[in-house]
Amino acid sequence: MWRRFLLILLFVSALLTPFRRELFVGDETKYGEVVREMRTSGAFFMPTLNGTPFTHKPPLHFWLIDLLTFPLGVYSMWAFVLPSLAAFAFLLWLLTRMRDWLAAFVCGTSLMVWGSAQTARMDVGFTAFLALGCWLLFQFFERDDRRALMWSGITLAVATLIKGPMAPVIALVLFALECWRRRRVPRANYFPALAALIGIPLLWLVPALILGGNAYAHDVIVKQTVGRAFATWVHKAPPWYYLRQAPLDLFPWFFIAVAAIVIAWKRPHERNEPLDRFCISWIIAVLLPYSLMSSKLDVYMMAMIPPVAILIAGVENAIANRLTLALLAAAGVAGCFLVPAPYDTPTVRGLLIVMAIASIIGAIIGTRVAVGVTMLVIYIYAAIALTPMANDLATTRPLIAALSRQHVPPQEIALYSCPQLWSRDMPRELEHVRYVAPEDFARIRPLVIATARKNAKEIAPALNGYRVVDTVQMIGKPFDVYRR
Numbered sequence: 001m002w003r004r005f006l007l008i009l010l011f012v013s014a015l016l017t018p019f020r021r022e023l024f025v026g027d028e029t030k031y032g033e034v035v036r037e038m039r040t041s042g043a044f045f046m047p048t049l050n051g052t053p054f055t056h057k058p059p060l061h062f063w064l065i066d067l068l069t070f071p072l073g074v075y076s077m078w079a080f081v082l083p084s085l086a087a088f089a090f091l092l093w094l095l096t097r098m099r100d101w102l103a104a105f106v107c108g109t110s111l112m113v114w115g116s117a118q119t120a121r122m123d124v125g126f127t128a129f130l131a132l133g134c135w136l137l138f139q140f141f142e143r144d145d146r147r148a149l150m151w152s153g154i155t156l157a158v159a160t161l162i163k164g165p166m167a168p169v170i171a172l173v174l175f176a177l178e179c180w181r182r183r184r185v186p187r188a189n190y191f192p193a194l195a196a197l198i199g200i201p202l203l204w205l206v207p208a209l210i211l212g213g214n215a216y217a218h219d220v221i222v223k224q225t226v227g228r229a230f231a232t233w234v235h236k237a238p239p240w241y242y243l244r245q246a247p248l249d250l251f252p253w254f255f256i257a258v259a260a261i262v263i264a265w266k267r268p269h270e271r272n273e274p275l276d277r278f279c280i281s282w283i284i285a286v287l288l289p290y291s292l293m294s295s296k297l298d299v300y301m302m303a304m305i306p307p308v309a310i311l312i313a314g315v316e317n318a319i320a321n322r323l324t325l326a327l328l329a330a331a332g333v334a335g336c337f338l339v340p341a342p343y344d345t346p347t348v349r350g351l352l353i354v355m356a357i358a359s360i361i362g363a364i365i366g367t368r369v370a371v372g373v374t375m376l377v378i379y380i381y382a383a384i385a386l387t388p389m390a391n392d393l394a395t396t397r398p399l400i401a402a403l404s405r406q407h408v409p410p411q412e413i414a415l416y417s418c419p420q421l422w423s424r425d426m427p428r429e430l431e432h433v434r435y436v437a438p439e440d441f442a443r444i445r446p447l448v449i450a451t452a453r454k455n456a457k458e459i460a461p462a463l464n465g466y467r468v469v470d471t472v473q474m475i476g477k478p479f480d481v482y483r484r
Contacts, residue, residue: 003101003102003105004101006101006105006369006372006373006376007092007096007101007104007105007108009376010092010105010108010109010114010376011088011089011092011108013114013376013379013380013383014085014088014114014117014118015085015118016118016380016383016384016387017118017383017387018077018078018081018085018118019077020387020388020391021077021387021390021391021395022077022391022395022396022397022422022423022424023077023080023120023395023396023422023423024119024390024394024395025394025395025396025419025474025475026419026475027120027121028080028119028120028121028422029395029396029419029420029421029422030049030419030420031062031065031080031120031121032080032120032420032422033049033050033420033422034047034048034049034054034062035062035065035066035069035074035079035080036074036422036431037049037050037051038062038066039066039069039074040431044063044066045059045204045207045208045211046059046208046211046212046216047059047062049420050420050435053212053215053216053219055216055219055220057122057163057164058160058161058162058163058164058201058204059161059204059208060122060158060161060162061083061122061125061162061163064082064083065079065080065083065120068080068082068083075422075423075424075425075426076424077424080119080120081118081119081120083122083125084116084117084118084119084120084121084122084123084124084125085117085118087117087124087125087127087128087129088108088113088117088124088128090128091104091107091108091113091124091127091128091131091306092104092107092108094128094131094132094135094306095107095131095306095309095310097135098131098135098275098306098310099275099309099310099313099314100313102312102313102368102369103306103309103310103312103313104309105369105372106253106308106309106312106313106368106372107305107306107309109252109371109372109375109376109379110250110251110252110253110305110309111251111252111375112249112251112298112299112301112302112305113127113302113305114375114379116299116302118383121299122162122163123163123299123302124302125162125163126159126162126163126167126302126303127302127303127305127306129155129156129158129159129162129167130156130159130167130170130171130303131306132155133152133153133155133156133159133167133171134152134170134171134174134282134306134307136148136149136151136152136155137149137152137171137174137175137178138274138275138278140152140186140188141178141182141186141278142274144186144187144188146188146189149188149190149193150192150193150196152171152193153192153193153194153195153196153197154196154197154200156168156171156197157196157197157198157199157200157201158200160197160200160201161200161201161204165201166289166290166300166303168197168198169289170285170286170289170303171197171285173284173285173288173289174281174282174285177281177284177285178278178281181277181281205220208220236294236295236296237296239291239292240291241291241296242287242290242291242296242298242300242301243291245298245301246301248298249298249301249304250301250304250305250308252324252328252371252374252375253308253309253312253324253371254324255320255323255324256312256317256320256321256324256368256371257308257311257312258320259315259317259319259320260308260311260312260314260315260317261280261283261308261311263315263317264276264277264279264280264311264314264315265280275310276310276311276314278307279307279308279310279311280307280311282304282306282307283304283307283308286301286303286304286307287301287304290303312368313368316367316368318366318367321366321367321368321370321371322363322366324371325359325360325362325363325366325370325371325374326359326363328355328356328359328362328374329355329356329359329360329363331355332352332353332354332355332356332357332359333352333356335352335355336349336352336353336356339352345389347385347386347389348386348389350381350385351378351381351382351385351386354377354378354381355378358373358374358377358378359374361374362374393473393474393475393476394474394475395422395423395474396419396420396421396422396423396474397423398472398473398474399418399419399421399450399472399474399479399481400421400423400426400427400430401472402450402470402472402481403421403430403433403448403450403481404427404430405470406447406448406469406470406481406483408447408448409429410429410430410431410432410433411432411433411434411446412446412447412448413430413433413434413446413447413448413449413450414433414434414435414436414440414441414444414446414448414449414450415433415434415435415436415449415450415451416435416436416437416438416449416450416451416452416455416458416459417451417452417455417458418435418450418451418452418479419474420435421433434446438458438459438462441459441461441462445484447483447484448481448482448483449462449463449466449481449482449483450479450480450481450482451479451480451482452477452478452479453471453477453478453479453480454477456480463482465484466482466483466484467482467483467484468480468481468482469481469482469483
């Protein structure tokens, strides 16, 4: 009974922030604008951003959000986070089926998974469908289940429509690793599964390429797919990046994960050994292609967390458990003395104190459950106490307030190198502000210009005759509002 209670509490903890928070600057506000344009311009089949086809991600996640905005509204936080929350619940259920409740609890209390479960991003949905596809592959290898193979192809196709072609890449690498490890290739008719894997995404991609033309095809195929893989212009990092980042990407389970992987690799004759060995291949299948890609982001490693959680649930290592909790306690105590001045508030200090106390109690117990419960306590406090601070620091509310204070028509406001505006109570007329490029100032002279301070020199000639009338901070960076 208490196990079910912990899983329910874990899911409920992810429901706390959407009641009060806004979309955060970055991908979330960008997705907010994509969905807003889907509603206002009818760009459902081929989403746009500022009127230009949005080629960064496939459309399935945006379709779900757009459909949810009909009953909930374009400025409802719930419309944006419900797909991730539903995927979070599904992922927890799936892991209970794959191993047990503890695997689900470990996965759900991973900071990356828990944090992403309450965002407008599609990472949890991608991870959940990829995990289902990999589990179906495991059933195919273990039982020669042809239906599992077919459903794996369908599931991986859905994952592709959520976030892109890394789903089939990971699955194919995993398939090759398992064939090599087992020294056999299962006999089956692979055509239906491959047809589903390739055909379902093409049902969207081919019409989109026809509608979008050559420029759209170049962006989708050359820039966003091939370019990110081999010659990225963003997030470039060396092949060993994810090994270096592993302690953060697997937080707080890194040391316990290392112990679990070593133990699983060395034990050959236990009840869950086939699944354990499969999970090691699964981890490699995620790590290898992402490491070889030119573009790297920590969030890509979320796909590795389900197999890591399965391995952790299969072993108990008191030393790794207590080491993890001791480091958390030390971080909480040290943070009380080292927290930077802008964040030195009673709320932040309260979080550090809660972290230290919960970790010390957990270290005395010294189990995997204690690690997860400690993190759950920290998450609940953070969700309740830190959301207002996050809204002030990481959303566009300060810029919205600054623009509203100018009392000018939105058509007379130009934003350069600024995030897309979004907040629950944003004046609806600000939907019509213009997001401009430097060359646009040759033909327009708006009353108000807002720009990131570091990018102001790029439009310096256009700012002649303007004066700074307001300055705001977003995500720790200054943005200036100019008026002529």
